[in-house]
Amino acid sequence: xxxITQSPRYKITETGRQxxxxxxxxxxxxxxxxxxxxxxxxxxxxxYSAAADxxxxxxxPDGYVVSRSKTENFPLTLESATxxxxxxxxxxxxxxxxxxxxxFFGEGSxxxxx
Amino acid sequence: AQSVTQxxxxxxxxxxxxxxxxxxxxxxxxxxxxWYVQSPGQGLQLLLKYFSGDTLVQGIKGFxxxxxxxxxxxNLRKPSVHWSDAxxxxxxxxxxxYKLIFGSGTRLLVRP
Numbered sequence: 001x002x003x004i005t006q007s008p009r010y011k012i013t014e015t016g017r018q019x020x021x022x023x024x025x026x027x028x029x030x031x032x033x034x035x036x037x038x039x040x041x042x043x044x045x046x047x048y049s050a051a052a053d054x055x056x057x058x059x060x061p062d063g064y065v066v067s068r069s070k071t072e073n074f075p076l077t078l079e080s081a082t083x084x085x086x087x088x089x090x091x092x093x094x095x096x097x098x099x100x101x102x103x104f105f106g107e108g109s110x111x112x113x114x
Numbered sequence: 115a116q117s118v119t120q121x122x123x124x125x126x127x128x129x130x131x132x133x134x135x136x137x138x139x140x141x142x143x144x145x146x147x148x149w150y151v152q153s154p155g156q157g158l159q160l161l162l163k164y165f166s167g168d169t170l171v172q173g174i175k176g177f178x179x180x181x182x183x184x185x186x187x188x189n190l191r192k193p194s195v196h197w198s199d200a201x202x203x204x205x206x207x208x209x210x211x212y213k214l215i216f217g218s219g220t221r222l223l224v225r226p
Contacts, residue, residue, distance in 0.1 A: 033213070040123075042204060042218040043158075058213070090157055101146055101165065101208060105157030 003027075006091050006106035014114050019078045021109045023091030030096035032074040033058075033103065034066065036087040043090065049074055081113045116141045116209040118217035126223040127195050135190040135220050137179075137205030146208035147188040149179055152219075153201045161203075164188065175199070200224045 004025040013019050023032065030051050035043040035058075045058030047066040055066050063085060065077045074093075078085055088110050092103040117140045127133050139145055146165050150158040162173025169181040179190045188205060205217045 035216075040218055042120075043216040045213060045215075048213060092157075101148065101163050101214075102160045103150075103158070103214060105159075107155070107157045 004091060004093055004104055004106045006089075006109045008109060009107065010110050012112045012114065013081050015082060016080050019081050019111065021076045021078075021089055021091075021111070023074045023076070023106060025072055025074075025091075025093045025104075027093065027095075027104070028071055029093035029104070030071070031094045032068065033092045033094075034064070034074070034076045035090045035092065036060065037090060037108070038087050046076065046089075078111075081111075083113050085111065086113045087111060116145075116207050116215050118205050118207050118215055120203075120205055120217035120220050122220045123218070124221045124223065126225060128225045129197050130194050133190075133192045133195045133199070133222070135203050135205075135222070137188045137190065137217060138186050139188060139205070139207045140186065141207055141209075143210075144183075145188075147179075147181060148206040148208070148214065149173065149177070149188075149190050150204045150206060150216075151175075151201050152204065158204060161190070195222075195224055197224045197226065 007022045033048040034046040044060045049055045049068040052071050088108045090108050091106040119138045148163045149161040152158045161177050164171050164181045202219045202221045204219045206214045
């Protein structure tokens with residue numbers, strides 16, 4: 001079924017470990033985004049990508065790395081996880097046309113860093 | 115910088131009662147505004163959006179929102195709330211780089 005899928009849905013890791021959250025979309029949308037959701041903060045943008053091989057920082061990029069070698073994939077890596085990175089992470093995508101505006105969200109990846 | 119404020123963290127209404135969720139934005143030009151809903155354990159779903167034109171916009175699930183430039187507001191309304199409307203609601207504005215800036219959300223609880 002077409003859509004945007006995130007994996008894993010749930011992950012528990014330890015401080016200092018590397019973690020990669022995967023995001024895959026089947027719409028060939030140009031734009032992809034990673035947000036984190038924390039109580040009291042809503043959704044904050046970590047990184048986004050306008051196309052393959054083009055990425056840019058959002059509001060809270062520190063401690064995260066992204067890549068986009070293929071249009072459909074946008075993995076998010078925590079190179080050395082910290083407790084403050086415990087959060088729910090959402091991937092989203094949208095077409096290039098601005099006038100649609102709508103973001104299509106995955107179901108989220110809940111990460112716990114012990 | 116663009117920003118969105120949702121002043122109510124929680125709102126509780128009785129089933130069948132009317133609902134208004136507040137949203138205020140900060141943006142220099144004509145804003146592109148959005149309301150999203152998040153059910154427990156789910157991603158966000160678009161309820162409605164305002165780009166231009168009629169300031170009263172209709173969305174899915176019986177929701178509507180009114181853009182008021184003079185008040186920098188984009189409040190979400192529903193005349194009669196159903197128990198299935200219990201969720202978290204996010205207002206968002208599109209910034210000058212066409213990214214969405216979200217408010218902190220309002221959690222809606224529905225009393226039977």
